[in-house]
Amino acid sequence: MSAGNMSLTLKVWRQKNGKSEGNFETYSLDGISPDMSFLEMFDVLNEKLVSENKEPIAFDHDCREGICGTCSMYINGRPHGPLKGVTTCQLHMRSFQDGDTIVVEPWRAAAFPVVKDLVVDRTSFDRIISAGGFVSINTGNARDANSLPIPKESADEAFMSAACIGCGACVAACKNSSAMLFTSAKVSQLSLLPQGQAERKIRAEKMVAQMDSEGFGACTNTGACSAECPKEISLDNIARLNREYLGSKITSSLV
Amino acid sequence: MSWLTQTLSSSIGKKLIVALTGLFLCTFLIVHAVGNLQLFKSDEGLAFNMYTVFMTTNPLIKTISYGLYAFILIHAFYGFYLAYVNRKARGTTNYARINNQSSWSSRNMAVLGTVLLVFIIVHMSEFWYEYKFGHLPYKSYTIDLAQGTVVNTENMPADFVLNSKMEEKLNDDNTTKTIIVKDLYVEAQEAFSNPLLVLFYVLGMVAVSLHLIHGFRSAMQTLGANHPKYNPLFDFVGVWLFAILIPVAFAAMPIYFFVQHLMQ
Ligand code: SF4
Ligand code: FES
Numbered sequence: 001m002s003a004g005n006m007s008l009t010l011k012v013w014r015q016k017n018g019k020s021e022g023n024f025e026t027y028s029l030d031g032i033s034p035d036m037s038f039l040e041m042f043d044v045l046n047e048k049l050v051s052e053n054k055e056p057i058a059f060d061h062d063c064r065e066g067i068c069g070t071c072s073m074y075i076n077g078r079p080h081g082p083l084k085g086v087t088t089c090q091l092h093m094r095s096f097q098d099g100d101t102i103v104v105e106p107w108r109a110a111a112f113p114v115v116k117d118l119v120v121d122r123t124s125f126d127r128i129i130s131a132g133g134f135v136s137i138n139t140g141n142a143r144d145a146n147s148l149p150i151p152k153e154s155a156d157e158a159f160m161s162a163a164c165i166g167c168g169a170c171v172a173a174c175k176n177s178s179a180m181l182f183t184s185a186k187v188s189q190l191s192l193l194p195q196g197q198a199e200r201k202i203r204a205e206k207m208v209a210q211m212d213s214e215g216f217g218a219c220t221n222t223g224a225c226s227a228e229c230p231k232e233i234s235l236d237n238i239a240r241l242n243r244e245y246l247g248s249k250i251t252s253s254l255v
Numbered sequence: 256m257s258w259l260t261q262t263l264s265s266s267i268g269k270k271l272i273v274a275l276t277g278l279f280l281c282t283f284l285i286v287h288a289v290g291n292l293q294l295f296k297s298d299e300g301l302a303f304n305m306y307t308v309f310m311t312t313n314p315l316i317k318t319i320s321y322g323l324y325a326f327i328l329i330h331a332f333y334g335f336y337l338a339y340v341n342r343k344a345r346g347t348t349n350y351a352r353i354n355n356q357s358s359w360s361s362r363n364m365a366v367l368g369t370v371l372l373v374f375i376i377v378h379m380s381e382f383w384y385e386y387k388f389g390h391l392p393y394k395s396y397t398i399d400l401a402q403g404t405v406v407n408t409e410n411m412p413a414d415f416v417l418n419s420k421m422e423e424k425l426n427d428d429n430t431t432k433t434i435i436v437k438d439l440y441v442e443a444q445e446a447f448s449n450p451l452l453v454l455f456y457v458l459g460m461v462a463v464s465l466h467l468i469h470g471f472r473s474a475m476q477t478l479g480a481n482h483p484k485y486n487p488l489f490d491f492v493g494v495w496l497f498a499i500l501i502p503v504a505f506a507a508m509p510i511y512f513f514v515q516h517l518m519q
Contacts, residue, residue, distance in 0.1 A: 011351075024351065077354030103352045110346040175355065175362055176341035178266075208265060217344030218266035218337050220364060221473040227356035239481030242267055246479065249262040 004033025006093060009101040010045065012057055018113050018121075024103075034094035038081060039064060039071060041093055058117040064089040066230065069165030072172070073118055074105040079169035079228045087167065087230040107168050109177035111215045122168050124214040125182060129166075131210035132203035133186045135195050154192055161188035163231040170225035170233070176217030181225040183211045184241035185233045191244055201248035208245050266340075267477075269333055274474035276330040281471060281497060283323055284463075288504045295511065299408050300440025301396045307386065307439045308421045331372055338365035360465040361473070367466040374459035381446055386439055393417060394438040397431050406431065410438075447512035456509040460502040468498035 015022030046056035060070040071088040075081035081091045112120040170181035190196030293302040393411035422435045471493035
């Protein structure tokens with residue numbers, strides 16, 4: 001990590017726990033390199049706070065390479081900051097100007113309660129997955145790949161939906177805190193493949209029911225989710241989920 | 256809960272109701288706009304007044320219009336209800352800074368809908384209520400049967416009333432007929448001599464345009480209609496027909512009468 005010469009003012013949301021009231025704290029930071037990632041800049045800030053005997057800022061992160069989806073930060077009014085198709089961990093300080101003031105907030109949604117500072121509880125997403133985002137196969141060895149031919153187009157389309165990393169930026173960006181983009185991507189990736197057919201109808205019904213009961217809002221097709229999604233998941237998935245859900249409600253044997 | 260009520264009370268089900276009623280209202284707008292184009296005929300309102308009689312007496316149209324009133328209420332009720340639920344889903348703390356990557360109209364459908372509801376109430380009390388319950392003057396048109404042209408018109412005295420909305424009789428000369436109808440046309444003429452009302456109508460049509468530029472496409476998406484073959488058509492219809500052509504045609508009506516009034 002090379003030392004740099006950017007100076008920044010950070011306004012960061014601090015909140016002790018889910019019950020306490022939060023507020024913004026302002027920090028000034030010098031010697032930031034434009035080559036640092038946004039999280040590395042936070043590491044520098046936290047080291048400084050620790051050395052000053054202050055409580056470091058809690059934030060989620062794991063892979064730091066754009067695949068785990070934990071690095072949820074709402075930066076200057078946009079989830080994952082100003083770039084398109086990029087997670088916070090892959091955002092670099094060169095996307096900001098020396099002297100900038102950067103406002104950092106947690107995801108704000110009733111279904112994503114704040115745990116501490118910038119960390120929110122996204123287990124509501126896990127519960128949506130548990131409700132149906134899987135295929136049930138009592139399996140031994142992996143079967144021969146060639147015994148189940150899948151056209152490349154289907155595989156590609158399913159893969160594009162499967163690229164969703166469950167980061168929650170779609171919910172954070174949505175004025176309705178709707179989880180439709182996430183849920184639709186998860187329903188799509190399975191409904192597009194032969195392995196997903198057996199549970200296709202029940203999956204759509206159960207995942208939507210879980211999504212509703214978690215307190216996410218209803219989609220009004222504003223499109224902010226897809227515009228902010230680090231994996232650029234398309235709105236086509238939402239239309240597909242609408243078809244899957246309404247179609248299975250009308251035709252499934254669940255009465 | 257039966258599967259049907261369960262479906263309709265899910266988030267997607269509620270959206271389905273908003274989408275279907277909205278699309279019905281969209282088709283109504285087409286019919287209403289096409290019918291009202293008769294205001295532009297220079298026959299002193301004969302075609303328009305007869306069209307009004309048809310629209311208010313034909314049993315099929317009457318049934319559909321009661322459906323229409325119900326659909327407006329259902330659309331508004333579910334729209335506001337979803338807006339409330341969605342606001343609650345946002346949680347109690349607001350973002351300090353928001354840089355939303357979506358269109359203004361898509362984010363303000365409830366606000367635009369409220370404007371439209373006010374518009375509909377004013378519009379109906381101005382014309383629908385007047386026609387049904389108010390006292391509108393009658394007008395008689397004498398029509399040349401061979402030519403089909405209006406040869407004479409006469410405003411009936413203020414206290415003249417018919418038991419029906421229209422009376423048609425063949426004159427003694429056997430070459431002309433006389434039609435006496437409630438004159439909604441003159442009502443429009445008078446109403447739109449008021450510049451404030453004209454402005455209100457034009458602003459109402461701006462709200463229609465903004466509501467539908469998002470609404471039509473959004474309704475299709477909610478129905479699951481999203482396909483590379485048809486999306487260009489949906490976009491075209493949503494923008495050109497519903498957000499431009501129809502609001503412009505409607506806005507042209509009050510403006511037309513106002514200009515007419517100024518030139519008198
Ligand atoms: S759809 Fe996109 S924004 Fe939403 S959880 Fe998945 S990757 Fe994140
Ligand atoms: S830390 Fe894993 S995606 Fe950012």
